[in-house]
Amino acid sequence: xxxxxxxxxxxxxxxxxxxxxxxxxxxxxxxxxxxxxxxxxxxxxxxxxxxxxxxxxxxxxxxxxxxxxxxxxxxxxxxxxxxxxxxxxxxxxxxxxxxxxxxxxxxxxxxxxxxxxxxxxxxxxxxxxxxxxxxxxxxxxxxxxxxxxxxxxxxxxxxxxxxxxxxxxxxxxxxxxxxxxxxxxxxxxxxxxxxxxxxxxxxxxxxxxxxxxxxxxxxxxxxxxxxxxxxxxxxxxxxxxxxxxxxxxxxxxxxxxxxxxx
Numbered sequence: 001x002x003x004x005x006x007x008x009x010x011x012x013x014x015x016x017x018x019x020x021x022x023x024x025x026x027x028x029x030x031x032x033x034x035x036x037x038x039x040x041x042x043x044x045x046x047x048x049x050x051x052x053x054x055x056x057x058x059x060x061x062x063x064x065x066x067x068x069x070x071x072x073x074x075x076x077x078x079x080x081x082x083x084x085x086x087x088x089x090x091x092x093x094x095x096x097x098x099x100x101x102x103x104x105x106x107x108x109x110x111x112x113x114x115x116x117x118x119x120x121x122x123x124x125x126x127x128x129x130x131x132x133x134x135x136x137x138x139x140x141x142x143x144x145x146x147x148x149x150x151x152x153x154x155x156x157x158x159x160x161x162x163x164x165x166x167x168x169x170x171x172x173x174x175x176x177x178x179x180x181x182x183x184x185x186x187x188x189x190x191x192x193x194x195x196x197x198x199x200x201x202x203x204x205x206x207x208x209x210x211x212x213x214x215x216x217x218x219x220x221x222x223x224x225x226x227x228x229x230x231x232x233x234x235x236x237x238x239x240x241x242x243x244x245x246x247x248x249x250x251x252x253x254x255x256x257x258x259x260x261x262x
Contacts, residue, residue: 014061016048022065027093028086035081036074068097069166095171102143103127103156106186107163109173113190116170120163121154125201128155130189131226133248134182136233141226142182149214149222185245192249196256203259204252208232 023033023044030044037043037060047053053061064071072094079087099105107123118126127143134142147155154160178186193201211232212224236242240250 012058012062013055014047014053014058014065016050018065019044019048019061022061022071025068025093025097026064026071026090028090032082032086032090036078038078038081067162067166068094069162069169072098072169073166095174098169099173099177101145103145103159105173105177106130106143106182107159108171109178109183109186110190111168111170112172113187114194116168118168118194119198120160120168122198122201123163123168124154124156124160125205126189126193127159128205128229129193130186132229132233132236133189133242133245134185135226135230136237137185137242137245138181139230142185146217146221146226147224147229149224155224188245188248192252196252200256204255207255207259 022028023030026033028036030048031041034041034043034045039057043057047057047061064074075087075091075094082090099108107127110123110126111118128147131142131147134140145156145159148157150157152160196204209224212228214222215225215228217223236251240247240254242248242250
């Protein structure tokens with residue numbers, strides 16, 4: 001048992017390769033990273049050369065490797081520890097990392113469009129409607145992530161948890177990362193649904209979920225498949241006379257009145 005615990009502890013310590021990946025991903029040198037973290041200049045060098053970090057230092061580096069949003073916060077908080085050149089170079093790298101996945105890129109576009117006046121939960125449903133109308137109107141997914149069924153009632157759970165933990169950060173999405181068609185669709189979703197507060201949107205989405213069949217992905221997680229979402233939104237196009245993205249507002253406008261019995 002003791003030998004097993006020792007093995008588990010060894011596996012939990014950040015490796016030299018993981019540290020090298022951090023340096024590469026965030027385009028920062030060994031000494032600048034140590035300075036950013038408030039450590040001695042040679043600390044990162046020593047770890048790469050074989051020294052074993054403390055659990056506290058190891059956990060910090062592990063978190064940086066797994067959570068770009070955490071590194072983004074550190075970079076902003078401790079920017080004075082770096083030269084202007086090192087800060088700008090690493091900031092560009094972390095912004096690219098934060099928007100590496102398509103769903104994160106689109107979420108960030110929404111955040112920037114609203115200037116941060118939006119909650120992580122609200123973003124979840126805006127992403128869901130963006131995906132649904134893309135599948136129905138264009139017959140293609142907007143992003144690859146599946147709708148997860150969970151107790152948090154957050155379709156895109158990992159993104160939701162990250163935003164809950166690190167907050168909503170406002171920064172501009174680089175031009176050219178989204179197509180003109182995608183940009184237009186997302187704008188229309190924001191215009192159509194952001195008129196309504198959380199309670200109104202919750203009532204609409206709650207009525208929709210009751211129509212969805214739950215299935216399983218390859219890992220056995222409970223999801224609502226893209227095909228199910230596509231078929232449902234195809235029905236919405238016909239029911240609410242939605243011919244193109246220009247008509248998307250027909251759905252929330254009429255659906256909310258229906259739910260209110262107006």
